Amino acid sequence: MTLAAGPTADTDPRVALHRLRAEVAKAVVGQDAIVTGLLIGLLCRGHVLLEGVPGVAKTLLVRAFAAALDLDMKRLQFTPDLMPGDVTGSLVYDPRGAAFTFRQGPVFTNLLLADEINRTPPKTQSALLEVMEERQVSVEGSPRALPEPFLVIATQNPVEYEGTYPLPEAQLDRFLLKLAVPLPNRDEELGVLRAHHQGFNPRDLAGAGVRPVATAADLAAGRDAVGRVGVVDMVLGYIVDLCRATRVSPSLELGASPRGATALLAASKAWAWISGREYVTPDDVKAVTRSTLRHRVRLRPEAELEGVTVDQILDAVLGTVPTPR
Known part of the structure; x- marks a missing residue:
């Protein structure tokens, strides 16, 4: 990073x-x-x-x-x-x-x-x-x-x-x-x-x-x-959509909760501010998604047996949820 x-x-x-x-x-x-x-x-x-x-x-x-x-x-x-x-x-x-x-x-x-x-x-x-x-x-x-x-x-x-x-x-x-x-x-x-x-x-x-x-x-x-870092509704919706996507993933038996969504929002604002911006972009959200959500979701046993990792599932979620423009 x-x-x-x-x-x-x-x-x-x-x-x-x-x-x-x-x-x-x-x-x-x-x-x-x-x-x-x-x-x-x-x-x-x-x-x-x-x-x-x-x-x-x-x-x-x-x-x-x-x-x-x-x-x-x-x-x-x-x-x-x-x-x-x-x-x-x-x-x-x-x-x-x-x-x-x-x-x-x-x-x-x-x-x-x-x-x-x-x-x-x-x-x-x-x-x-x-x-x-x-x-x-x-x-x-x-x-x-x-x-x-x-x-x-x-x-x-x-x-x-x-x-x-x-x-x-x-x-x-x-x-x-x-x-x-x-x-x-x-x-x-x-x-x-x-x-x-x-x-x-x-x-x-x-x-x-x-x-x-x-x-x-x-x-x-x-x-x-x-x-005071700003977040527009479009980015708030992106955070919600990412968390909701983890709840319907066939490889996860436990997805991110609303508390996970608020954590992702907080971490995204801090990342944006450290990076020198006064507003959150979708890239800021992506930068902290894995570290914020990887411990809040749980793999299904069959996915573990297949060697799938949580980070791979989160990468797939980031790849499938449309990024706001």
């Missing part, structure tokens, strides 16, 4: 946010599209699911992204023995005051990296449902608001399913985007090796030169600007 050049006025938050890709690239080679997806998630207040094999720098990418935005980040390794209180926090008895006090869990941060989220049982996975939807934690009936901004970035391995618990549809639906983290091409992998040969330490981002280039204020201004 290639973005158009952003505006040049320093007062435009796009300028600062466009610097993110170059700053993250100091630590992670060749993942510009994933950085853009994470940025769309923050601009839309939507969470992101990263899927990729081990060793493609998913954790390093998120750490560098948080450092370049000067945001607080916490990493939580999801394991089979993880309990809900380990995620959200819990009440702890304080003998000095003879009272229970709330000890915050790792969700009280700006960026929560939920590493290998599908390795914990549904009971613990469900602890994130309220967190992701309401951006709060309720303990003993008392809601506690999370910091702003707040984003869950979850990872999972697409090739190893032993000892995992597939995410329920209700949880998947709370992710705005599902991004496939690719393996680097040959030149990019050479760049990784050169960096390590020259002493790059993935645990020392400051030593790699990663510095804050944008702030939460830039994000807030960006969100306001995305909210």
Whole structure:
């Protein structure tokens, strides 16, 4: 994915946010599209699911992204023995005051990296449902608001399913985007090796030169600007037609819901704004359709047996639904 050049006025938050890709690239080679997806998630207040094999720098990418935005980040390794209180926090008895006090869990941060989220049982996975939807934690009936901004970035391995618990549809639906983290091409992998040969330490981002280039204020201004991006009825109809086409596809047993349509609208507006436009085009919708809908639809078993993928079905939908002119 290639973005158009952003505006040049320093007062435009796009300028600062466009610097993110170059700053993250100091630590992670060749993942510009994933950085853009994470940025769309923050601009839309939507969470992101990263899927990729081990060793493609998913954790390093998120750490560098948080450092370049000067945001607080916490990493939580999801394991089979993880309990809900380990995620959200819990009440702890304080003998000095003879009272229970709330000890915050790792969700009280700006960026929560939920590493290998599908390795914990549904009971613990469900602890994130309220967190992701309401951006709060309720303990003993008392809601506690999370910091702003707040984003869950979850990872999972697409090739190893032993000892995992597939995410329920209700949880998947709370992710705005599902991004496939690719393996680097040959030149990019050479760049990784050169960096390590020259002493790059993935645990020392400051030593790699990663510095804050944008702030939460830039994000807030960006969100306001995305909210003002225009969408004509013809493009709204195109979004609806794409989602409705997934519901009648013979290869899918579950199509995109109306919530999926609203997610596609939000992601399209953010993509258009990042690309330097104040209105959404059909090409903007096409650019984010797969990442927005691939986790909201489900293949029929017979289609899976034939080796069909969700992305292939979405490509077919994009090819058959008439594009507005």
